[in-house]
Amino acid sequence: MMIGSAAVRRDEAGRFCLNDLHRASGGERRHQPGEWIRLGQTEDLVEELAKSADPRSYPIDTRVGRGGGTYVARELVYAYAMWISAAFHLQVIRAYDQLQAAPAGPSALVALDDPATLRGLLLTYTERVESLQARVHHQEPQVRALQQLSGADGAFNITTAAKMLQIKPRQLFAWLEQNGWIYRRAGSRNWLAYQPRLNTGVLSHKAIVTSGSDDVQRVHEQVLVTAKGLTRLGELINREQLGWTPADHTRGQQLAVPA
Template structure:
């Protein structure tokens, strides 16, 4: 049994990095793409999922927590490359809005960079940078056992059922099933009690199906099979990362 992963350490890493004025923003959410283009977020998500299934987008679907109601909703955090690929099928006017936004963000980062004008300012900047590096190193050292636990999960052999995955992650099975459904890892067909993995999750290597042969249909004689979703080692490691970040 692996030890629980402390999410506060991961947030601390983000805090140290986020306080540095010399680091540029690397991602754009599909929610921001929807806002800039005037499209519904559901439509942007649909386009992103289609491109992921086609192997064109490299970004992964990641839940975000609404600040007002505390509920989790799906989104993609897109690199500049993926955001431009996503809107490549949109009109030139909408593509221009995304390009202009990236240029605005890059210009803002450049404007934040302050070049020391005196020897004293250079010493102060060097001291601040050294302090930030020390803080980051301390956080990394504290997080190392948790990272090792995630790596062990990724190296584990064979896919496991969702209930066993919940045990590995030290969460309630009912909570994990609910989270997987809300975040589009699994779903049920109408009128069926069986869970099925979403195709993008299978394509990403996070899940697979165990196929069990059933007795032929007594009326038609057609062969039947049951599909049970399993979490792969890669999927288990991804869930552990999300738990460490407080999203699960």
């Protein structure tokens, strides 16, 4: 989709890149996608869309690395654009209408009549298959370990989850905050999970009792990453660099904190 001279990418599920939309809107700091994602009304909208969404196509998906960004369903694109301004909202609506009205490309049958085109398509397809097979072979141990862990009992604090994902804890805290998984209330140092993340079972809360210098006991909630959440993070945060092994899975279960 083109908005002015800016191209907005789509992923394989048809979701649009919010980061591209942010740049197309002018790229103001106050309009960063993370600020919009943290809004209560955004959480409610995502939750409503998730009820009727295809399980394979969640309304919002965030990925890192090459081609990364936050990708959202069309309804969320409209909501984000409206949050920025009425003018940008109208611009996005017109861009989407233009995208839908664009004529389809050349007929596949016409292309296959050309021997050179057919040969090129076959070569490209073969290269893609070989590349996918290599990636599947490389990722098989990681995928198997993540699948095993997804069925494990218990949950992990964020520092432990970061160690298991082989990234620094401060990087995971920053990622979770920027991508609408956790937040802090004004004046508080404690992290809390956004309600949609609790509803989908990727995060949970645990009550922690602490004693201050005045010997008064206080109760606060600690955010835990569930086994399901750890699996999801493993898929989102550059799985190719995780290097999971069966030993990692065993160590992870030993470190599990009962939910």
